[in-house]
Amino acid sequence: MDWLWKALGGKSGRNQKRSQAIVDRAQAATDELGQLSDAELAQRARDVTAGSALQDPAEFLAILGIATKRTLGIEPFAVQSQATLRLLEGDVVHMATGEGKTLVGAMAATGYALMGKSVHAITVNDYLAHRDAEWNRPLVEFFGLTVASITEAMDATARREAYACDIVYGPVNEIGFDVLRDQLITSRDQAVQHGADVAIVDEADSVLVDEALVPLVLAGAEPGTAPTGQITQVVRTLVEKRDFTIDSDGRNAFLTDDGAHRVEKALGIASLFDDEHVGTTLVQVNLALHARALLIRDVHYIVRDGKVQLIDASKGRVADLQRWPDGIQAAVEAKEGLVVTDGGRILDSLTLQALMGRYPLVCGMTGTAVEATDQLRQFYGLRVSVIERNRELRRFDEADRIYATAEDKQRAIVAEIAALRETGRPVLVGTHDVAESEALADALTELGIETTVLNAKNDAEEARIIAEAGDIGRVTVSTQMAGRGTDIRLGGADEADRDQAVALGGLAVIGTGRHKSSRLDNQLRGRTGRQGDPGSSVFFVSLEDDVVVSGGEGENHTFTPDASGRIDSKRAQQFVDHCQRVTEGQLLEIHAQTWKYNKLISDQRTIIDERRSALLDTPRAWEELSARSPERAAQLAELPQHVVEQAARDIMLYHLDRGWSDHLALLDDVRESIHLRAIARETPLDEFHRIAVTEFKTLAQEAVDQAVATFESVLIDGSGAHLDDAGLARPSATWTYMVGDNPLAESGNSLINGIGAMFR
Template sequence: MAGLNWFWSAMGGKSGRKQKKSRAIVEQAEQIALDIEFSSHEELAAWARQLTKGGKLSDSSEFLAILGVASERTLGLKPFPVQSQAVLRLLEGDVIQMATGEGKTLVGAMAATGFALMGKNVHLITVNDYLASRDAEWMGPLVGFFGLSAAAITESMNREDRREAYKADVVYGSVNEIGFDVLRDQLITSWDDAVQHGADVALVDEADSVLVDEALVPLVLAGNEPGRAPSGRITEIVRRLKEGRDYSVDDDRRNVFLNERGARIVEKALGIDSLYSDEHVGTTLVQVNLALHAQALLVRDIHYIVRDGKVALIDASKGRVADLQRWPDGVQAAVEAKEGLAVTEGGRILDTITLQALMGRYPLVCGMTGTAVEATDQLRQFYDLRVSVIERNQELQRFDEADRVYATMEEKFAAIVKEIAAIHATGQPVLVGTQDVAESEQLAAALRELDIEVNVLNAKNDAEEATIIAEAGDIGRVTVSTQMAGRGTDIKLGGADEKDHDAVVDLGGLAVIGTARHRTARLDNQLRGRAGRQGDPGLSVFFVSLEDDMVAVGGAGEEVTARPEPDGRIDSKRINDWIEHCQRVTEGQLLEIHAQTWKYNKLLADQREIIDERRKNLLDTDQAWQELSERSPKRAVELEAAVDHDVLVQAAREIMLYHLDFGWSEHLALMDDVRESIHLRAIARETPIDEYHRIAVREFKDLAQRAVDEAVGTFDSVLIDAEGAHLEDSGLARPSATWTYMVSDNPLSGAGNSLIKGIGAIFK
């Protein structure tokens, strides 16, 4: 870790001094642990409660010693000194970087226990339901040692089970499930219906993924409402169009543009005069553009797969099926139509929140990951979080070879196959990280032609992930995987039971091969981190071609010349340095996209807080009744004479909340439309973001007054009796069904799967 000294120096040395102090505290804790080894369970628990009295930690070394002894007794796990150091940094509110296999699960549980003993409610946020359930059950005994409770939130739980689980001191849950529960609670008309009431601390596992990669992914709650999708006829017409002749695609393959020839072909086939007439511009043209986007930009087995007759999106940063993700505003339906599948309905957005805004609801956010340093700028800029690097328990023995660069993708592919075959011949296990499903299957097919047995792990067979990864480190194994093997994965040498551990060590440990560099070094390092666990030997090498996506985007507009060898390899430090430059460019682009996108989202997040406060006041008090009574005193007197006061208060509350929620939903839909067209403002020499803010502020002011005015109208006309306000009889029913889903708006998701806006819907 000495190589990172420059980093901490650049940061002013502050983190370095903190680390030195932390190590001294941990050394003290180890001595104290020897003295309290035989203390009773009750004595240790009481001592821990005393040390955390008043919500503050009075003696860190004593507390760490108690946590360590409790861990060994309940879990059979004695924390390494570096794990105890990591716990300290989490309790200080840092994001910690710990390498693969260093025991982040135990660190998170120890820190969560510390926060809970200080009287704080903790949400330990994981990346999926499986880890939430596993970790809550595995770490539960440690939390329970101190008289605290732990529970997990999973997708399969009903409302009552969720409500009970959220009462625990430490709640494990995926970021999606916790976020969706927040959204559903935004529609309640009585506190009795609430599932959760927030928490004091968010302790985030895989923090860079949640806080950076997926930070701007909107979680959406939608109500049932017919959607718009291209007709089968339009899909067939668009299918016949040719790129370069009838339409063009920009260099990033993010946008597609119909040209005059293409427009004429479509118009003739549909029998209309112009796609751009008032009659067709808002309907037919929209459907044509959706179909064209699906046809030209979204590629099967790269951006999505078809499973069980349904389109399933692939999260490019993980290589897994994004179970809850969906493309917005008809794009999903367009892809379904393209594939000849049943087209799903759309929905009306009731509420939405980005993961970044969700994290902003917690007074304290901290986290852990294997690759935090590379995300330092984003973590500091968007969350004001500091990064602490925790040294390995044992020194790294992995050898990270320099990139092997080739002129073309074809030459690179041949070299990768040759290298895998050579390593496999020695018996050394190989893990190959590919960019997408299609590449993983192409590579596996090429290896099988050489009679090499291959285990393929991609979004198509992610259910087998645990089994495949458990054996990936065994002698002679070749595992070809998308990036899904890059996070939360611990590959043990010698197989799941480590029976042949020493034999694999003698062979050099796990060899990791990357088939291309990602647009961010963090994803590269996640893949590298599969090898070299706990002092094991290992090897990592990335193959790159000058035709790779990252090189093409990062080096756009630049020309480089190099003389390749007969096999296409380019052995040049200048070219290797240029590829590093290309990756830095793409990382900078992603940061800029994040910053710009957040500027649009931030104002809506601030307005959401105002809506939250208004809802809270309406739920907590009789303010709704007072306001409606003042605006319509005659109606109020009438009702007071016939209906119990408490019933009237709740009826007024439901009326006010209905119109407030409906107004907010309308506001979200309007601002979504504004953002779709805001780039046109630049033509008029206006700054798009300033114009967006101006419209958002103006419309939001109208929202509040309009909601009250409409509530008064409903109060005057709706039937209110002993059973309350009969809103449904007046056509003011809330949606009979709601859906939760995620808009695929992640800049890291790759070509054709980013910066698309709109809505869509999925189950629930």
């Protein structure tokens, strides 16, 4: 692994040597410390973590290891203790699949809590949050600490109790939504959480990189808008290339002149571009066109229980809480003939990257951190520590099998699966989307091969399906990220036929195409070969695959296939590798540019947060309003002080929150049209910053001016300020969702750009 240490920098290598030396000392101290009673061991842990720091890391690791064996019945491997130490020093640890990351996270969380730090253990879903919290409970409680989990179904009271614990396990989206909801409180006791000192992120590459730019949105319900039935029907009749075109990236669709005339005639209007239509009818036509041309059922979304549900392409699962911005969501619902759901005024939004920035210390673990080293360092200042496997890897990673056409590739995949199935060897096939998984399953069924399909349509069965994927003769066809957090055990969930599965060569993993990031390829490969098990992986690639077409644009190569369509050429392999590197570079650039847009908004939110905290926790609102309007303050002199202070607080917070909501809406509009600045030889990012800063300067002052006007006019009595009666009611209902939002493609449409393939 020397090449890894060089890639990660000399300091990481030195840290690893130091960590290994500490683990060796910990193992030497285990026998002596093992003689202590439970109470003595717990006290020794508190002594060695006095002063919010580790006095003796080796002794502490030994104590943790002993406590883990006593409470969980597991004796940590040396590599698990080493990984725990690296987490306690703030790194992202790279540990292969099946190496015991769950235990490492539990030990690190317990260690931080013993140092007096509040800990959020961040997972990717409710199931893992609840599972890991309950599994870790005996270890945590051994030291007199408390642990709880946050799940979607919990109410505010239950969440408040959970967040009061020393260690809180929770899905990243739920923790983010709680942060947003706490931004609406008008009294501090309404808050459900108060942040944490440490975030330990499971599947760190997924949370910190793949989904880093996903905005979590808090909205106040109000009627949604959608293309009318007539517009939807007209757009349905348009013909590609004649009436509209799709750009080379498949991310935007545009009406041609003929198409515009055809729509105008069908709607009975003179021009879509007249003032009366450009901001309404034209917008609805464009939304309907994008829904029809770019968003494909069973690829980008499914329809289940009468609802449109988005598919998270980075995981191949239904994104339960995600929706597109209201216009797009409504357009797809109209396209499918469904009831159009309510829209909402965005009250606040927060990217996962900004959410992580709220923690003083972030660390994490994943099986594919090395490939994300650049992003983790650039955007979070995090180092990656690679932890060696406990047992040597026995998996064989075959070179890609490259084919000229997608049809040739598909035939070869089916033939390979059939051949493996004949031997009884378990097979896991990773596809890119729901439609592909179902088409492949249908092809296998026609050959009489029984197939278990795991995709966004049945992800609720994931744990059960994945648990059996290593059984003899099992063929599992899955979308990309099925089963993260769950090990595939050879011989089935109970490993009853393990020896036979091992003798056959272990689990065979087949990828139906390269992903736009090699990290996603490696995540799929990592499903096999756990803890020294045998296994193999191979990817089938065609020159028609998206990653090859987009990454090789402008390249001119000629390859000669054999009779089966296969291209057995080192040069072809190098070309595919090159195409993937190009797309990886594009993704990193998109992330970097989007981060620059979001960073300013995040900085402005920090200022709003500070202002809000001052209004919540001090009598500043009353003091400022009294100073601006002393006559009105005098009129309220007979009311109790706590009543007038809360009334002033309610007024000031209402206008501050409304101003921030308006500011976000304005910036979204600016981002939609910012590409036009390039036409005027202006730098879009610089111009965005100029507008954002200028507008933000007026936000606070306007909020105060409006608050003064309300203070002078609204009824304030013993029950407080009657804002509702003055038409200044806060939303009667709020709801949360996630949005895929990429403001950077050349068309500049932030609401639509990137949704053709979310996170692709």
